[in-house]
Amino acid sequence: METLRWQDHTLYLLDQTQLPLTETYLTCTRWPAVADAIRCLAVRGAPAIGVAATYGAVLGAQKIAGETTDAAAFGDRFLAVCDALEGTRPTAVNLHWALARMRDVAAAALKTDSCTAVVGRLEAEAMRIDEADREINRRMGQFGAAELAQLGRPLTILTHCNAGALATAAFGTALGVVRALHAQGLVRMVYADETRPLLQGARLTTTELAADGIPVTLITDNMAAWTMKTKGIDAVIVGADRIAANGDTANKIGTYGVALLAAAHGIPFYVAAPVSTFDRTLEDGTGIPIEERAADEVRQCGGLATALPEISVFNPAFDVTPHEYITAIVTEHGVLHHPDSQVLHEFFRKEGI
């Protein structure tokens, strides 16, 4: 399974809404198809939507360059495409980060290059972001595995949602750490929360771990506390969609509850995320925009009604875990223990990021 592939001016996206039973790819030759795929979660996960959006921007640029040679017109229309792609999902900052890079490349190239040459530069940038994400996840895996290996035994791990290869260009963030630990023979069992309402844990995490021969057991979300109590969970590890300057972390709805449960059971709680997931413009998690999705995602499950159609619903797609509950954040530059404003500030200063 390949999350996404760019080939011959076309973006192929694994349609994750059809998993686990059907492996089918969407063929995107126009940017609105990429925007639709992000909106409906055919491609999802913070790093993956960032990478997909950059290729969406390239598709938009290709079309515009076929219709105008005027740099100003190209620039205006390209910005409108980037804005539309950015508007597809509000919480994951990687989308904003990746498109900001595309806007910067276009702005610089348009000063000297023809519109057609600008498209080439944008394509090269998108491929760089894609390639870098693959490498970043592997580095994060190594740092995270070295950190968790210090527990000194094969581990029983709990995870929430899907922060795996399917949520990134490849390898995964939280599941990248699990993969690296597994390569060292240090994974006893991974418990995967099913992750209602859209079941990313059940449909995606168990599928990709099983495909790699990593022992995995599925639980429903309301079993997490009892699983911690009875199954000897050594650590929780999750991904992130946006991390504020003080370490407060937005991730899939339910993560906050899992963090509280981990604290109650004295279990370390790890977040794995690339630096592109940090939003240092936000002092703390209160400013993170939380996406609310359609009510029917909750009133139905697998196409079957779980509640009457008139029942009102609250369906936030993400929640924010206060930094106090996070033992450490694993990045591609190293591990940040007990993250808070000072720790993060010092990390970014030292790394010159």
Ligand SMILES: CSC[C@@H](O)[C@@H](O)C(=O)COP(=O)(O)O
């Ligand atoms: C490496 S992915 C980290 C997060 O993006 C992931 O845990 C998550 O919350 C994904 O939510 P989704 O709504 O499936 O895009």
